[in-house]
Amino acid sequence: MAISPTISRRNAPLSGWRILVIEDEYFLADDISRALRSAGAEIAGPVGEVDEALPILNSGGVLDGAILDVNLRNEMVFPVAQELRARQVPFVFTTGYDKVSIAPQFRDVMLWEKPIDIAAMVRGLTQLIADRPA
Template identity: 35%
Template sequence: MRRFSGLKVLVVEDEGMVALMIEDMLHDLGFKVVASVSRLADARAVAAEVEADLGVLDVNLAGEPSFSVAEILRERQIPFIFSTGYGLSGLPDEFADQPLVGKPFSTSELQQTIEAALSR
């Protein structure tokens, strides 16, 4: 399953085990994880500078929403997806049409959501 071979991804996830699981899934799909961060301030700083083709953003980072990171990626025209256990109801209107994968998710669900983001 090396569908996305060579594409670079930023992972923003505050739960260590979940981050490792997502990174493994992304590697299986062919992505190169160029950064994996768990805190909002770090995520904003990395998002502003990282060379990435995609972002995978947990909506809730230790109680803080990651929407400011999404805004940075959007401004830089880097596609991104949200991962969340809250569903669409956890997204503000400005991100309501953003591809979202609900936790827990499978590699194929992650792949489908990424494909939706990259085809926009």
Template identity: 40%
Template sequence: MDGIEGLRLLLVEDEFVLALGLADVLGDLGAVVLGPVATVGDALALIERVPEMDGAVLDVNLGHEVVYPVADALVARGIPFLFATANERARLPERFAHVPVCQKPFEVEAFRDAVAALPSMAIRRVA
């Protein structure tokens, strides 16, 4: 077992082909993929409908919007997540300095290892 088997993971990615590929990788590793969803609104709705999530993979740029409201909602619920983005870490808001970043393009093994580490992450809850 590699730490991913059985995890319920939200996948937020707006690039259709990449979303399908990541969902396949996660599914092949035994994760239960929630989504993928491509918008902030759809992600927030899914978080409300499915409160029992183990983690999330968030693309930062979703078309003309950014994923930060989703990240804030996950922090508020204590759900660990990582950013999968081509952005440099320095461009992320300071409140997400502790969040792991899987830099695109990435190798499948690096992505798997980053996702497998999610359950052990300490989340800073919003007061």
């Protein structure tokens, strides 16, 4: 018996999509990655430093979305955000800091403050990816 694509997408809304996870808190990175996998996503990473993320971006692999911790061991993630934006890859930010820590050119990006509601964040990212131009 074939499964309806609608039902499949509802149960695994990120099925077939590759999501980059950049988070320097190990347990949070693991929780985010598990939530994304349970929604059907393939995970790129997780990585905890900008220098680890840039090779993933430049590897030529497809990325459909990303979750970026704003501050990675006192280094801001904005160079990665700039690359993702240039490639039209939807992404969201996570942070333990105030919204004022976001660079002005990224104030329009969906922001999830820690402690994160991971399920809501996954739903938000799913919607961003689904709404992107074809």
